[in-house]
Structure formats: structure tokens, C-alpha cells
Amino acid sequence: MATKHLIQLDDSYIEYYRNLLSNTQAQALYRTLNETLDWQQEHIQIFGKTIASPRLQCFYGDLDVAYRYSGRTFIATPWTDTLAKLKHLISSQTGYPFNGVLCNLYRNGQDAMGWHSDNEPELGQNPVIASFSLGETRNFSLRKTKHTKQCLSLPLEHNSLLLMPEGFQSLYQHAVSRSKKNNDARINLTFRMFYN
Ligand SMILES: O=C(O)CCC(=O)C(=O)O
Ligand SMILES: [Fe+2]
Numbered sequence: 113m114a115t116k117h118l119i120q121l122d123d124s125y126i127e128y129y130r131n132l133l134s135n136t137q138a139q140a141l142y143r144t145l146n147e148t149l150d151w152q153q154e155h156i157q158i159f160g161k162t163i164a165s166p167r168l169q170c171f172y173g174d175l176d177v178a179y180r181y182s183g184r185t186f187i188a189t190p191w192t193d194t195l196a197k198l199k200h201l202i203s204s205q206t207g208y209p210f211n212g213v214l215c216n217l218y219r220n221g222q223d224a225m226g227w228h229s230d231n232e233p234e235l236g237q238n239p240v241i242a243s244f245s246l247g248e249t250r251n252f253s254l255r256k257t258k259h260t261k262q263c264l265s266l267p268l269e270h271n272s273l274l275l276m277p278e279g280f281q282s283l284y285q286h287a288v289s290r291s292k293k294n295n296d297a298r299i300n301l302t303f304r305m306f307y308n
Contacts, residue, residue, distance in 0.1 A: 113131070114129045114130065114131055114132045114205060114273070115129065115130050115131060116128070116129050117129070117130070119264075119266070121254070121263070121264070121284070122256075122263075123283055124277065124279055124280045124283050124284060125277065126266075126274060126275060126276060126277070126280070127206070127273075127274070127275035127277070128266070128272065128273070128274055128275075129205065129272060129273040129274075129275075130269065130271070130272050131271055131272075132201070132202075132205065132244065132271055132272065132273045133201075133271055135271070138246060138270060138271040141194065141198070141246060142246040142247055142270075142299060144194050145194065145195075145215070145246065145299050145301075146217070146297070146299065148192065148194070149170050149172075149192070149195075149215055149217075150170045150189060151168040151169070151170055151215075151217050152168060152169055152170055153165065153168055154169050154182075154184075156182045157182065157183055166222065166223045166224050166225075166290075167216050167217060167218050167219070167223040167224070167225065168216070168217040168219065169214065169215060169216055169217070170189065170215045171186045171187075171188050171189065171212065171213070171214050171215065172188055172189050172190070172191050172192065172195050172212065172213050172215065173188030173189075173190075173191065173211050173212030173213060173306065174188065174191070174211040174212065175188075175190065176188075176308060177211055177212045177306045177308060178234070178306070178308050179212065179214070179232070179234060179306065180232060180234065181232055188212050195213060195301075198244070198301070199213065199303060202242050202244060202273060202303055203303075205273065206240075206242050206273075206275050208240045208242065208275075208305070209305060210242065210303035210304060210305055211304075211305055211306055212303070212304050212305075212306050213301050213302065213303045213304070214301070214302045214304065215299065215300070215301050216299070216300045216301075216302075217297060217298075217299055218248070218250060218288070218295070218297060218298040218299075218300070219297050220294065220295050220296070220297065221290060221291035221292065221293050221294060221295035222290055223290075224287075224288055224289055224290045224291075225287060225288045226287055227253075227255070227285045227286070227287040228285060228286070228287070229257060229281040229282065229284070229285050229286070230276075230281050230302070230304070231281045231282065234306050234307055234308055235281075235304060235305070235306065235307070236305065236307045238278035238279055238281075238282075239276075239278075239281050239304065239305070240275070240276065240277055240278055240305065241275075241276045241281075241302050241303065241304050242273060242274070242275050242276075242302070242303040243268075243273065243274045243275075243276070243300060243301070243302045243303075244272070244273050244274075244300070244301045244302075244303070245268040245269065245270065245271070245272050245273075245274070245298065245299070245300050245301075246270055246271060246298070246299045246300075247270055247296060247297050247298040247299050248270070248295045248296040248297060248298040249267045249268060249269050249270065249298075250267070250268055250288050250291060250295065250298050251265045251266065251267055251268070251288070251289065251291070252265070252266045252267075252268045252274065252286060252287075252288060253265050253266075253286060253287045253288070253289055254266070254284050254285070254286050255284065255285050256283065256284060256285075257282065257283060257284060257285055268300070288300075
């Protein structure tokens, strides 16, 4: 059974659920997602240069769901059975609907995600994002928007779910920084609602 923890922040909060699935289910799911999702190496433009994104990615969702970021448009691949089931579970656990999921594979401790808010227009005024993690534990860092000082670092464990509520994206930025440890791979799935 999942255990829910409320993490209070200055002017928002996050919900953190541990053990969303049984150990056996989580192990099997990690293997299935690792082996069957269509992991891609994307490239991003930074200061006019094209560089390989420091992780693998793919995007699944309802028909016609599209996501524009880093100057590119990604069209959702139809849900796999496994992802559709997980989406239903996460919707019933959190009480929110989702129509797409952005999947990230951090191959090792060198893979990362820089500071950002998930505030693209197609996510609507007040996005609610549910972020499910499998595999290696990595630290999820938080800071207030327009500040440089980190205010929280939360280890996101295997088989955990983090919910970023309404209002959170405009007040806070988040990141998964590089780790000095020789980390194993980690899969993170961010379930979102798109208004295309
Ligand atoms: O990997 C994570 O925990 C965060 C992923 C994330 O922030 C994103 O996909 O926007
Ligand atoms: Fe994010």
C-alpha cells in the first residue's frame, strides 16, 4: 500500500507517495518500460549550438496530444497497455486526470535535467504534474522562481510518486542535477494534462 507524505513549502506543497506498487510489480515495470518504450536521444539548442540532451526521452498520450518545448513539437505515441494502466492507477491515487506522459531515462549519474518550470502554454494556467520514479534514487532539487538558492533536495526513490500541485510551477523551479556517484539507470514518468 502506498503511504502519502505532505511536504509543506513556504507558499506551496508537494505530495510524496512511497511504494505505489508492490516490490514485484515495480521491478517488473522497470524492466518492461526500460525494454519496450521507444527511448530516443533528443538534441537541444543552447546558445545557437546543438547538443545531445543528457538523457533519453519519449512521449506517450491520447490521440492528437502534442507538446512543444526546446523549439520542437513532439506528437504523442499512443499509450502502451502498461502506461495506460499506470496512468489509471496514478489518476485514482491522486484524483487528477492525465492525457499524456513524458518519459525520461537517466542512463547514469551523468544524465540530468536542468532548472525549469513546466509552464508551457499547452499545460494550461495551473498544471498539475504527477512524477513517478523507478530505479536508482536521484535528488529532486527545488528553488523559488527567480532565485538561485536551492531550498529543498528530495531523494526520489524507486517506486515513488511526487505530485506537483496547482500553482507550484509558477512559484518554484525544479531540477535533477548530475550526481558524482556512479548511479545506475533511473526512469521517471511525468503524467500531465495537455490542452491542445
Ligand atoms: O526526473 C525527474 O524527477 C523530473 C523530470 C521533470 O522535471 C520533467 O520531466 O519535467
Ligand atoms: Fe519538470
